Amino acid sequence: MRKIMLAAAAILPISSAAFAQSTVIVTDPAPTGSVVLPGEVRTYVMEQQTPSVVYDGDIEVGAMLPDTVEVHTVPNIDGYAYTVVNERRVIVEPKTRRVIQVLE
Template sequence: MKTLTSITLSGFLLAAGAGAASAQSVVISPEQETVIREYVTTQEIQPIEVPAEVTIEVGTTLPETIELRPLEVPEAEVEYHYIVVDNRTVLVEPQTREIVYIIE
């Protein structure tokens, strides 16, 4: 019985660890946020309307139908693309199309 409990507990801990690893977040400093916000403002990009089934939150993968803009700000030291939704700048990993950070 003790062995079964240990195996069950080990499985639970393994699953919890896998969940934590997949929920990694990107760290953007306040200085980087300022530089990115200024860049996006100068680009005068119109906010987009996302399909109803798409949730704008970190970890969401955006569909191919949403056009991503390259974030061309070398001084920010990040290599993401972005979209603007509801006055928020949404940073996206271009290879996976996953939302990695949202600037309010």
Template sequence: MNIKAVGIAASVLLASASAFAQSSTVTGAAGGAATGAVVGGPAGAAVGGIVGGVAGSLLEPPPQKVVTYVQQVPAPSNRIVVKQKVVVGQPLPETVVVTPVPDEPKYAYAIVNDERVIVEPSSRKVIQVIQ
């Protein structure tokens, strides 16, 4: 009976985590822990926090038309250089100008350290570095 309850709890956690994959890692971890605690007590909270955190940290890859647009947009004449390495999942510094992608409000782009990057406009998190 306990194995069946754990299986159901895991299914509920995975379903709720995937539904909230657009949330941040913190929100995903907190939501997963809360759901896990309700279903499986302290052990469920631990498992739920991990599952929710992983699902919350995933960033949705942009559609190919967004990647193509960012690849083809002319580079600005002034070169933007930052000391930090551009890393997927990390926000760009406030000094970097982020430009919205036309007709795609979920995405913006920047050209930093001669790398074209697609970012989430509200958080400035890097979604993809285009090679």
């Protein structure tokens, strides 16, 4: 009986170490600030024939678009809007007009 208990005691730390090695801790799902778009959002935006707007400011993730730039909502998917600025398709948050991704 004592041999069985010693064997169990020896296996326990080994199995704990194996579990610890396979654990992944995610602190930020998008550490670079980029957003993973649902595929249907990207497909919809890329298929639209929306005219491009000329804009003098920088178009980059985090930039706020002025009210003079018209944005269009993505139907049936909340939280995403788009526009085309300087020939680049841009995904924005509809409420804040903040650029969340520039499609290339």
